[in-house]
Amino acid sequence: xxxxxxxxxxxxxxxxxxxxxxxxxxxxxxxxxxxxxxxxxxxxxxxxxxxxxxxxxxxxxxxxxxxxxxxxxxxxxxxxxxxxxxxxxxxxxxxxxxxxxxxxxxxxxxxxxxxxxxxxxxxxxxxxxxxxxxxxxxxxxxxxxxxxxxxxxxxxxxxxxxxxxxxxxxxxxxxxxxxxxxxxxxxxxxxxxxxxxxxxxxxxxxxxxxxxxxxxxxxxxxxxxxxxxxxxxxxxxxxxxxxxxxxxxxxxxxxxxxxxxxxxxxxxxxxxxxxxxxxxxxxxxxxxxxxxxxxxxxxxxxxxxxxxxxxxxxxxxxxxxxxxxxxxxxxxxxxxxxxxxxxxxxxxxxxxxxxxxxxxxxxxxxxxxxxxxxxxxxxxxxxxxxxxxxxxxxxxxxxxxxxxxxxxxxxxxxxxxxxxxxxxxxxxxxxxxxxxxxxxxxxxxxxxxxxxxxxxxxxxxxxxxxxxxxxxxxxxxxxxxxxxxxxxxxxxxxxxxxxxxxxxxxxxxxxxxxxxxxxxxxxxxxxxxxxxxxxxxxxxxxx
Amino acid sequence: xxxxxxxxxxxxxxxxxxxxxxxxxxxxxxxxxxxxxxxxxxxxxxxxxxxxxxxxxxxxxxxxxxxxxxxxxxxxxxxxxxxxxxxxxxxxxxxxxxxxxxxxxxxxxxxxxxxxxxxxxxxxxxxxxxxxxxxxxxxxxxxxxxxxxxxxxxxxxxxxxxxxxxxxxxxxxxxxxxxxxxxxxxxxxxxxxxxxxxxxxxxxxxxx
Ligand code: SF4
Ligand code: SF4
Ligand code: SF4
Ligand code: SF4
Numbered sequence: 001x002x003x004x005x006x007x008x009x010x011x012x013x014x015x016x017x018x019x020x021x022x023x024x025x026x027x028x029x030x031x032x033x034x035x036x037x038x039x040x041x042x043x044x045x046x047x048x049x050x051x052x053x054x055x056x057x058x059x060x061x062x063x064x065x066x067x068x069x070x071x072x073x074x075x076x077x078x079x080x081x082x083x084x085x086x087x088x089x090x091x092x093x094x095x096x097x098x099x100x101x102x103x104x105x106x107x108x109x110x111x112x113x114x115x116x117x118x119x120x121x122x123x124x125x126x127x128x129x130x131x132x133x134x135x136x137x138x139x140x141x142x143x144x145x146x147x148x149x150x151x152x153x154x155x156x157x158x159x160x161x162x163x164x165x166x167x168x169x170x171x172x173x174x175x176x177x178x179x180x181x182x183x184x185x186x187x188x189x190x191x192x193x194x195x196x197x198x199x200x201x202x203x204x205x206x207x208x209x210x211x212x213x214x215x216x217x218x219x220x221x222x223x224x225x226x227x228x229x230x231x232x233x234x235x236x237x238x239x240x241x242x243x244x245x246x247x248x249x250x251x252x253x254x255x256x257x258x259x260x261x262x263x264x265x266x267x268x269x270x271x272x273x274x275x276x277x278x279x280x281x282x283x284x285x286x287x288x289x290x291x292x293x294x295x296x297x298x299x300x301x302x303x304x305x306x307x308x309x310x311x312x313x314x315x316x317x318x319x320x321x322x323x324x325x326x327x328x329x330x331x332x333x334x335x336x337x338x339x340x341x342x343x344x345x346x347x348x349x350x351x352x353x354x355x356x357x358x359x360x361x362x363x364x365x366x367x368x369x370x371x372x373x374x375x376x377x378x379x380x381x382x383x384x385x386x387x388x389x390x391x392x393x394x395x396x397x398x399x400x401x402x403x404x405x406x407x408x409x410x411x412x413x414x415x416x417x418x419x420x421x422x423x424x425x426x427x428x429x430x431x432x433x434x435x436x437x438x439x440x441x442x443x444x445x446x447x448x449x450x451x452x453x454x455x456x457x458x459x460x461x462x463x464x465x466x467x468x469x470x471x472x473x474x475x476x477x478x479x480x481x482x483x484x485x486x487x488x489x490x491x492x493x494x495x496x497x498x499x500x501x502x503x504x505x506x507x508x509x510x511x512x513x514x515x516x517x518x519x520x521x522x523x524x525x526x527x528x529x530x531x532x533x534x535x536x537x538x539x540x541x542x543x
Numbered sequence: 544x545x546x547x548x549x550x551x552x553x554x555x556x557x558x559x560x561x562x563x564x565x566x567x568x569x570x571x572x573x574x575x576x577x578x579x580x581x582x583x584x585x586x587x588x589x590x591x592x593x594x595x596x597x598x599x600x601x602x603x604x605x606x607x608x609x610x611x612x613x614x615x616x617x618x619x620x621x622x623x624x625x626x627x628x629x630x631x632x633x634x635x636x637x638x639x640x641x642x643x644x645x646x647x648x649x650x651x652x653x654x655x656x657x658x659x660x661x662x663x664x665x666x667x668x669x670x671x672x673x674x675x676x677x678x679x680x681x682x683x684x685x686x687x688x689x690x691x692x693x694x695x696x697x698x699x700x701x702x703x704x705x706x707x708x709x710x711x712x713x714x715x716x717x718x719x720x721x722x723x724x725x726x727x728x729x730x731x732x733x734x735x736x737x738x739x740x741x742x743x744x745x746x747x748x749x750x751x
Contacts, residue, residue, distance in 0.1 A: 099632030099681045100658040132654040209648045209658055212633050242647055242662070 004070035013066050020048055020061040023074060030074055031083060031112050033090075033198045034150035035062035038263045040159060045090075045150045047112070049082040050074045058082050083116040091121070093128045093173055095145045103200030105213040109148070128173050136165075136178075137185030139205055139267055140194055144176045147201035153177065153193040160264065163187040177201065188362060191271075192264045195253060206271060207251045210244045211237055219470035220255060220526050222457055224325065224368040224450050225269030228361050229459030230254055230261035231527070232269075234451055234470040247277040248471050249451065257527055260463065266362050273451075279434045281446035282475020293421065293440060300476070303443050304483060307400075308490030310426045311342055316399045318344035319389040322378055323405035323431075324351070324367035327455025327467065329505040330480040331369070331376050332513070337484045338402065339378075341493040347386040348379045349411055363460050368450070372458035375515040375531060387412050393425040404480070405431040405447070408440075430480060446477035453479045454502040456524065458531055464519060465528035481505060609690055614674045616691035617665055619709040620684050624743050626725045627710060629684035631660040635676035643669035644676060647728065652740045661736065662728040663709060667694055668702035705730035 003012045006023050013022045018041070020030050033045035041063050049058040053071035058078065073079060090109065098104045130144035154166040154177065165183040168175055179185065185193070194202045216235040223230040233253045237243055244250050252273060254265035286298035286306070311318060320338050322331060338344040348370075355364035373379075384392075390412045393401045401420065408417040414436070421427050421440035429441035432449045450457075452473045458464050473479065485499055499505045503521045510516040515531040523529055558564055575598050582596035600607050609615070620628040631648030647662035677687050689712040696702050701716045706727050708714045721731040729737040 097657075099634065100630050100656075104632075133657060209631065209650060212637065214637065242645055 002066050002068040002070070004066045004068070004072060006072045007074055017066050018062055019050060019052075019059075019064045019066055019070070019072055022066045023061065023072070028074055030061045031108075031116070032062060033108060033148060034152060036152055036155075036196060036263075038160070039152060039155040039196075042151050042155065045148065046086045047083060047090075049079060049086070051076045051079050080116055083112065084118045087113055087116060088118050088122070090148045092123050092125075093145070094148070095127065097143070097146060097200065101143075101146065101200040102203045102208060102213070103146075103197075107200055108198040130176050134178075135205065136202075137190050139191045139271065140185050141203050141205050141208060142177070143201050143203070144178065146199050147177045147197075148199055149175055149177065150198060151177075152196040152198070153202060156193050156196055157185075157187070160192070161187045161189050166193070188266050188268065188356075188358070189264060189360070191267050192254070195263070204251060210250055211240070215240060215243070216250060217470075219451075219468040220466075221451060221468040221470060222368065222459075222465045222528075223252070223265060223269040224457070224467075225266070225272045225366065226355070226363040227365040227368060227370055227460040228261065228363045229368055229457055229463065229465050229528075230265040230269060230361060231257040231465065232265065234468070236470050238471070247274075249273050249276050255526075260459065260461075260465075260528065261361055264361065268356075268362065275433050276449050276451060276471070277474070280432060280449075280474045280477070281434055281438065281444060282477060283446065284476060285438075285441075285444035287442045290422075295439065295441075295444065298443075300445075300478070300483070300486075303445055304486045304490060307402075307426075307428055307443055307445075308487055310400050311338075311487065312491040313399065316342070317397060318342050318400045318402065319392060319398045320344045320346045321386045321389060321401070321403045321406055321408075321411075322346050322348045322373065324348060324365075324370040324373050325405050325450065326369060326373075326480060327450060327453070327457060327502075328369065328372040328376065328464075328509065328516075329455045329502045330484070331373055331378055332505060332509045333481045333484040333488075333499070334404070335376055335378060337488040337491075337493055341488070342491060344400075344402070345383050345389065346378050346380075347383050347389050348373055349386040349406060365460070368459070369457040371460060371462055372456070372464075375458060375462075376509075376513060387416075390416050390420050393420045393427075394423055396424050398425045400426045400428060402428040402430070403437060403441075407435040407437045409436040430483070432474075432477070445483060446475065448473035448477045448479045452477070453481070455481075456506060456521075459528075462515075462531045463528045464516065464524055464531050466521065466524055466526070603693070609692075611688070613690075614672050614677075614687040616667070616689045616694055616712065617670075617676070617685055617687050617704070617709060618689050618712045619663065619706070620682075620686065621710050625723070626743050627659060627663070627684065627706065628682055629660050629663065629680075630656065630682055631658045631663075632681060634679045634681065635685055638675045638679045639670075640673060640675065641669045641671045643667070649726065652744065659725070660706070661726055663706050664730075665704045665709065666702060667704060668696075668699050707731060 001012050003010055006026055006028055009026050011022055011026050020035060023030050030048045032048045034042045035048060043060050043063040046060060048061040050061045051073040052059045132143045132145055134142040136142045149168060151168060154168060157163050157166045165179050165185045166177060167180050168177050170176055194204050215237050219234045221232050221234050223232045233255050234249060235251045236249050252270045254261060254263060256263050284298045284300055284303045285295040288294055288296050322334060339346050351365040351367060355366050356362060357364040392398045417440060427441045428443045429438055430445040430447045432447050438444055450467050451470045454469045455467050456464050457467055506521060510519045517532060519529060579596055582591060582594060585591045586596055622628050631646055633646050636644040636646045643666040645664040646660050648658050649661040651657050651659045674687055676685050691712060707718050718731050721729050724738050725740055725743040726736060726738045728734050
């Protein structure tokens, strides 16, 4: 355990730790371009040069192993001069693109220049022209002029995805990053190079010119694209509806979580958020005419009264098709209000077969919270499949069939769906987006999407993670939890005062469900926490 | 911070006498009165027309000379090919304290320009004429030097300028026809996306 001193502060680090990591432990930030903790060390940008006592010249902190008694200065006059010199070289051929560059505002060239720049440029020479606006793949745009040749993107495709699309070609000031002949940057993790690129050389095509980054608000959340639950940051704009054609969510960025996704996320999850602003259900609808199944707009009051009356009719037989897209809080309310109190049978359709997966992040189950449903005992062993519930509805053995999120046509086919819709059974649908089942329902209750509410998901490894509320519920939609509690009030379920917010529901759930015992929103924090292994889970894993 | 002591001017003995000061003031009043009276009569008979009579400007027939640094209605600079010089960096939109600028940028076909505004609106009813937008623009694409001061309208809608009026300050509401070739959200046609780059790019192979 060598002990070294950085900027006059002592720190003990394990053998083999580099100076840049040791400095990080002390909370000292050494500026860097090519160094990234998730990639191998390249040591080519020279930005992290620090002063080391008894060393004849400055050393790069990213590749300098800490040794006993080392004395490092990161803020000395010499270190600052070195950084200014490095920046001067990096900018020698850098275009004056900041006004049109999507990186501006989160660009490390801009940021470091503000702190260590020369401010009095000495280069009067013609800049080297390179290619601009090259579409290197479906998601990524390359500008060779802006590249500072840090090789992060090259190392990412070599070491993480092992697809090797990128390379650095030519030499000297003609050196440029590019694709190997015949390659396209279309691996499933391609957009991570955009986050890695410290400058605006690699930018996202889907975010291109959509907004300036300083307009964005950020919310910590979890990706709902598959059961891995990669930690994300949602970037959204609420006060400038003219941007991004009115879509509120502008981009998704991965958030560092060493236990789940490290620094990365897949493209499918990153770009799979179009549904949040497209084809959304924004108003309550009611079927007015049995023969034509025509629907008209209705109100929440009417809907809750209508559904509540049907549910509280003596001996009502209720079936629920739940969804693994719901948060734990929603599922718990559903279980308590509809299951425990009204005796509903709750089915949960299994994940469709054939979902893509790999040995890195992507999981075959494309729902974010199946594990959470299992921990909550949904579906329990006695519950029939979704298809059996629909069959029961057709046979007149159910009075109410409440479908959450799923399209019945996909689950049981168009014929059975139609048969269930024309029967005696009251078909209630709650979900976020429009599809075939919606127009067949007696009542359509629009739900808020996961990004429009606080809640938790449990990922495939049993890690409980919080999703954040980035946006207001779309149109007139409401959180499932919220209208389920209204139903509870109308059906005579003892009202739970402490369920008023998601944190309250979670606290009750932590008391009632063993797997969540002792957890709270605070203890989960922004990095998630492991749920206790439960009997239900063990059983589910055995079967 | 250094403190600067400002001495308030004190009244002199002569000023404190009061009555002489009133007479001084009346002298100015009567000078203007008689000058206007006699010169206007003289002008009626075609005399002394080279001497100004009124001490006020006869707006709007007679316009006051403007100082060149005065901030007047905005204009957007135009490239040689008829496209705006603005690159849609949105810095003016960001800095505007009144939040009266609305910009929607889009991809420019020339990768050396990269970006341009398909929509650029300024709501003059909200603008406070601070000039920050001019100050911040990295392309010198927006200026407030048109000398247009007579900005009055009978509706809020008419106070909103779009690309047509900003690129051609001569235009007045209602703008009858759209004269822009490049793609833009055309206010003249209800905000629909119109125009193409073909003609604009052909107009000049090397935009300035
Ligand atoms: S990469 Fe950074 S410094 Fe270069 S043009 Fe873009 S924002 Fe400006
Ligand atoms: S494109 Fe970006 S990440 Fe790749 S070498 Fe250039 S600066 Fe580095
Ligand atoms: S003059 Fe000031 S208030 Fe008016 S548009 Fe420019 S920045 Fe906005
Ligand atoms: S600051 Fe200048 S270049 Fe940028 S958007 Fe405004 S007018 Fe256009």
